[in-house]
Amino acid sequence: MVRLYTEDLQISYDDRLIVKGISVQIPDQKVTAIIGANGCGKSTFLKAVTRLIPHQAGKVVLDGGNIAKQNTKKLAQKMAILPQTQEAASGLTVGELVSYGRFPYQNAMGRLTTHDTEVIDWALKVTNTSEYKYRQVDALSGGQRQRVWIAMALAQETDIIFLDEPTTYLDMAHQLEVLELLQKLNIEQQRTIVMVLHDLNQAARFADFIVAMKDGEIIRAGICEEVIQPDILRQVFRIDAEIGIDPRTGKPLCITYDLHKGDNRK
Incomplete structure (x- = not known):
């Protein structure tokens, strides 16, 4: 059973069509990456799927x-979103920020229950941020802050987590740290x-x-061996890529590339 999919999804800003009739199934309990050049509609698609912005036609189906048409709080108990630019957390401690992930479960009084506290501590532990619980978020490094925001998403206790460019502005080591954490969450907790x-x-x-997206449309969707191919990358990024095999993972590896100078439609 596929829990999440879109049918002919169309999204416009003013009179400009950004996402043009996308139909795609998101594999359950897997890691899905959305790739494409700047301005191709990746973030817009992600925001529409998580209902941060409205769509003009088609539909997003979950369960x-x-x-x-789904209740906002109930939806927030199923999916969490970490945007590319997080809202300011000035003056908040790490523990306070992560506690915001419990909002979908709170009653009108807004008080944290014993279970809420246990989930917050668990999210901090899983992301290796427990030692920062009483520190100001502003005082953390970029990589530490990103792990704290992921902890907040985990505290939401959702089966599905969306992240918009979670490695942006991080150095190579912190990028790897964040991606390995997400992979671990997928493997060990089936997120x-x-x-x-x-x-x-x-x-x-x-x-x-x-x-793989280009100009608001899907060029190819599939396992990485099907998508990380020279012809697909030529269409999506206008590059001529040399693809090899990563000796550590056995996955496709873009070894080098040049700008494609021919007809980009081919």
């Missing part, structure tokens, strides 16, 4: 129901992870399923 990534080799290494 058999159109998300546009469905859907994320926008810019790095092709990171997508190939960590994703089970890749969606």
